[in-house]
Structure formats: structure tokens, C-alpha cells
Amino acid sequence: MNKSQLIKHIASIAGLTQAQADDALDAFCxxxxSELAHDGExxxxxxxxxxxxxxxxxxxxxxxxGEKVKIAARKVVKFKAGKTxxxxVA
Known part of the structure; x- marks a missing residue:
């Protein structure tokens, strides 16, 4: 599923226009x-x-x-799926 398909599904389930669903998805992202950029969760x-x-x-x-290289330390985003x-999926 791509972003436009997701927006259509959000709009139909939530009873919103596609523009409103797009705004909601953009706000969520x-x-x-922003929260992750400030090391939040x-x-x-x-x-x-x-x-x-x-x-x-x-x-x-x-x-x-085949040359050995050093890979620098860095921050990464991790997602852990919830029980529901x-x-x-199972």
C-alpha cells in the first residue's frame, strides 16, 4: 500500500475527505x-x-x-510491533 492508497482508506474509514485524511497523515508523520528527532519515543x-x-x-x-572499513556509530529508528x-498478522 502506498501513501495515496492509505489516505483513501483513512478517508473512507474515518468519514473524512481525502484532503482532511492527507492533512491528518502528514500531521502524524x-x-x-519531531519527537524522534528530540530522542523521544x-x-x-x-x-x-x-x-x-x-x-x-x-x-x-x-x-x-574486500578492504576492512570502519562503520561509524549512528542513531537509528526502531519500531516494535504491539500485541494487537x-x-x-499471525
């Missing part, structure tokens, strides 16, 4: 991005949680040359 009961974790520096290998979502 903006809020999640977003928990949606039953759906899951988004949080930022630190990935440690590690050694890697250039697959083309896990049960729906």
Missing part, C-alpha cells in the same frame, strides 16, 4: 519525526512503538575490494 497502544537507539561503531568490509498488531 510530522509529530513522530512514540507509543501507540496495540499498534507499536517508535524509538531512537544508538548503533555502536563496528567493523565492516567493502564487498567490492502481532496477533492480527
Amino acid at each position: 510530522t509529530i513522530v519525526q 512514540v507509543n501507540i497502544t496495540g499498534f507499536g512503538s517508535f524509538k531512537v537507539t544508538q548503533r555502536a561503531e563496528r567493523k565492516g568490509r567493502n564487498p567490492k575490494t 498488531l502481532k496477533d492480527a
Whole structure:
């Protein structure tokens, strides 16, 4: 499912226009991005949680040359599915 299909589904389920559903989805994405940018966490009961974790520096290998390279530490976003979502998929 892509963004436009998601917007159509949101609009039909919530009884909104597609423009309103688009605004709601954009607002949700903006809020999640803002919270994660400030090292926060977003928990949606039953759906899951988004949080930022630190990935440690590690050694890697250039697959083309076989040369060892250092991969710098960085922050990454992790998503953990909630119980309701896990049960729906299983």
C-alpha cells in the first residue's frame, strides 16, 4: 500500500475527505519525526512503538575490494510491533 492508497482508506474509514485524511497523515508523520528527532519515543497502544537507539561503531568490509572499513556509530529508528498488531498478522 502506498501513501495515496492509505489516505483513501483513512478517508473512507474515518468519514473524512481525502484532503482532511492527507492533512491528518502528514500531521502524524510530522509529530513522530519531531519527537524522534528530540530522542523521544512514540507509543501507540496495540499498534507499536517508535524509538531512537544508538548503533555502536563496528567493523565492516567493502564487498567490492574486500578492504576492512570502519562503520561509524549512528542513531537509528526502531519500531516494535504491539500485541494487537502481532496477533492480527499471525
